Amino acid sequence: MLKVNSIRLTLGKFELKDITFSASKNDSIVILGPSGSGKTSLLKTILGIYSPNEGTIVYRGKDITYLPLNKRQIAYVPQKPTLFPHMTVQENLEYALILNHFPKEEREKRINDILEFMGLEEKRNRLPKNLSGGEAHRISIARALILDFPLILLDEPLSGVDRRKAREIIKLLKKAKEVYNKTIIYVTHNIGDATELANKVIILNNGQIERFATPEDIIEDPKSQFIAEFFNFENIFSGTIYHEENLTFFIPENANKKIKIFLSDDLKLKPNQKITITIRPEDIILSPKKMDFTSARNCFEGKVVEIIENLSSNVKVVLDCGIEITSVITRTSKRKLDIKKGKEICAIFKASSVYIID
Amino acid sequence: MKVKIKHFTKKISLFYLILYLFSMLALFLLVIPILWMVFSEKPQSLIEILKIEKVQLAILTTFFTATITAIVSIFFGISLGYIFSRKEFFGKNFLITLVDLPLALPHSVAGIALLSVFGRYGLIGQIFPSEYGTIFTRSILGIVIAQLFVSAPILIQGARETFDLIDPDFEIFSHILGASSFTTFRKVVFPQTRKSILASTILCWARAASEFGAVVFMAYYPLTAPVIVFDLYNSQGTNAARPVAVFIIIISTILFALARVGARIMMKEDR
Numbered sequence: 001m002l003k004v005n006s007i008r009l010t011l012g013k014f015e016l017k018d019i020t021f022s023a024s025k026n027d028s029i030v031i032l033g034p035s036g037s038g039k040t041s042l043l044k045t046i047l048g049i050y051s052p053n054e055g056t057i058v059y060r061g062k063d064i065t066y067l068p069l070n071k072r073q074i075a076y077v078p079q080k081p082t083l084f085p086h087m088t089v090q091e092n093l094e095y096a097l098i099l100n101h102f103p104k105e106e107r108e109k110r111i112n113d114i115l116e117f118m119g120l121e122e123k124r125n126r127l128p129k130n131l132s133g134g135e136a137h138r139i140s141i142a143r144a145l146i147l148d149f150p151l152i153l154l155d156e157p158l159s160g161v162d163r164r165k166a167r168e169i170i171k172l173l174k175k176a177k178e179v180y181n182k183t184i185i186y187v188t189h190n191i192g193d194a195t196e197l198a199n200k201v202i203i204l205n206n207g208q209i210e211r212f213a214t215p216e217d218i219i220e221d222p223k224s225q226f227i228a229e230f231f232n233f234e235n236i237f238s239g240t241i242y243h244e245e246n247l248t249f250f251i252p253e254n255a256n257k258k259i260k261i262f263l264s265d266d267l268k269l270k271p272n273q274k275i276t277i278t279i280r281p282e283d284i285i286l287s288p289k290k291m292d293f294t295s296a297r298n299c300f301e302g303k304v305v306e307i308i309e310n311l312s313s314n315v316k317v318v319l320d321c322g323i324e325i326t327s328v329i330t331r332t333s334k335r336k337l338d339i340k341k342g343k344e345i346c347a348i349f350k351a352s353s354v355y356i357i358d
Numbered sequence: 359m360k361v362k363i364k365h366f367t368k369k370i371s372l373f374y375l376i377l378y379l380f381s382m383l384a385l386f387l388l389v390i391p392i393l394w395m396v397f398s399e400k401p402q403s404l405i406e407i408l409k410i411e412k413v414q415l416a417i418l419t420t421f422f423t424a425t426i427t428a429i430v431s432i433f434f435g436i437s438l439g440y441i442f443s444r445k446e447f448f449g450k451n452f453l454i455t456l457v458d459l460p461l462a463l464p465h466s467v468a469g470i471a472l473l474s475v476f477g478r479y480g481l482i483g484q485i486f487p488s489e490y491g492t493i494f495t496r497s498i499l500g501i502v503i504a505q506l507f508v509s510a511p512i513l514i515q516g517a518r519e520t521f522d523l524i525d526p527d528f529e530i531f532s533h534i535l536g537a538s539s540f541t542t543f544r545k546v547v548f549p550q551t552r553k554s555i556l557a558s559t560i561l562c563w564a565r566a567a568s569e570f571g572a573v574v575f576m577a578y579y580p581l582t583a584p585v586i587v588f589d590l591y592n593s594q595g596t597n598a599a600r601p602v603a604v605f606i607i608i609i610s611t612i613l614f615a616l617a618r619v620g621a622r623i624m625m626k627e628d629r
Contacts, residue, residue, distance in 0.1 A: 082531045
């Protein structure tokens with residue numbers, strides 16, 4: 001469907017470097033990255049708003065790298081809805097269809113169908129200024145779906161929409177993707193949206209692809225400190241490798257602790273080599289007393305220094321064990337373990353729960 | 359929707375007193391000369407003066423040339439205004455200043471500048487053989503050029519400022535949907551700017567019809583209404599010039615009112 005090969009784009013001091021990825025039919029690719037990482041520039045390059053300095057973009061088997069944007073047939077849903085203000089909802093949708101030479105009856109049918117699908121039949125004669133934010137976003141998505149363009153690029157289309165409405169639109173988008181059989185590339189800051197929508201995720205960092213993998217793979221093993229931090233991973237420690245009697249340990253900087261780690265065969269690390277590790281808070285269990293016989297190789301005693309509760313059913317507990325370890329437990333566990341600030345408790349985790357990320 | 363400011367006190371503040379004072383002075387200066395001239399003129403003298411063929415011709419020439427000027431200015435204004443608004447190039451701001459300059463020039467200076475290009479021995483005028491020596495200086499074409507020089511900048515400036523207000527993302531989006539540049543302009547940009555362009559066109563037309571300085575230097579003949587007022591004043595005094603002046607005021611008022619009604623209808627159509 002889409003092959004982006006070694007794209008380089010210079011925009012003043014910013015540069016997209018060596019961007020290579022491909023999207024197959026019906027893929028949902030989410031592009032994630034911090035502000036200024038080049039997400040929108042990448043979309044605009046695929047759309048033809050920016051011309052790359054190097055590289056090629058092949059779409060439906062045709063090189064479109066320098067094709068004018070009105071010939072590309074790639075639909076776009078921008079951050080703000082960009083509905084033409086002098087046209088009603090119906091006229092906005094019809095304009096797209098007229099440009100693509102749909103006969104009148106077909107135009108009528110498609111407009112009726114899409115408005116019904118979006119639940120916006122009653123708004124067809126409204127001007128954009130008389131629509132709510134959520135309605136305008138839905139019409140903007142409808143305009144992208146109504147054409148036969150198989151690829152839709154969405155650039156943070158839910159920014160400025162409240163979470164409840166955003167959830168509804170995400171659901172609608174997932175359904176629309178199936179009904180209208182589209183491939184989508186979706187730019188967002190929201191990791192929740194990404195994991196819900198995507199079958200593949202591109203993580204951009206400073207104009208380069210940091211990772212292109214499935215969301216499960218990334219969450220399971222972030223592989224880099226940047227991704228771990230971006231995905232709000234806790235328990236990221238830098239330190240050195242230490243071998244003892246066929247076992248491998250990690251010694252965090254400025255702490256007299258040994259964390260047993262598991263090394264896969266293909267990962268050859270030398271003694272004293274500097275590395276960074278992460279442990280998912282969900283993989284750390286808390287126990288009131290030290291357990292000598294457990295399958296988990298790591299057990300650290302510490303004091304509770306912070307308890308973070310929000311509206312979810314989970315609670316974050318931060319322990320000072322010489323290093324600060326964060327664990328996530330349920331409210332029930334918190335009650336049963338009688339977790340309080342200053343309470344002494346053990347943090348237990350398996351060697352295989354330690355991921356080397358750098 | 360107009361919002362009325364509520365007056366919480368009946369006491370007039372010093373600030374409003376100053377505003378009222380200057381407003382009354384401005385109204386006196388702007389309105390009284392026109393009203394006084396119109397109402398002190400006998401209808402009979404108006405009818406008499408309009409029977410003179412030279413006057414009829416001058417008024418027709420004025421409306422004809424001003425209309426041609428306004429139409430040409432629409433093309434100038436849209437083209438240059440759109441390019442100035444959308445394209446970036448070296449010296450753009452300097453060029454914008456140059457284009458706006460005729461609005462600030464004394465009109466006699468504008469007339470001399472035009473003569474140096476279109477006059478018999480001017481830059482372009484000298485290209486034409488001697489039998490066409492007055493092609494610019496005694497012709498409708500000459501009048502239109504003079505009017506364009508002083509009034510087209512109004513439309514160019516107005517159009518540029520209006521195009522600046524339209525988010526270029528709308529155009530990019532129209533292209534993405536498959537539209538050409540011309541279709542995008544016709545269907546997306548122009549409908550959003552037509553009211554402002556119409557308003558600038560009315561101003562441009564009025565400026566062209568009332569132009570005296572540049573026209574008198576460039577093409578004294580055929581006479582236009584402003585020139586014939588001057589001509590009659592010079593040869594026969596104020597009493598002879600006044601009826602023509604009054605007639606121009608009446609016609610201008612009617613046309614302005616019609617244009618405003620037209621613009622209001624357009625606004626209603628746009629909801």
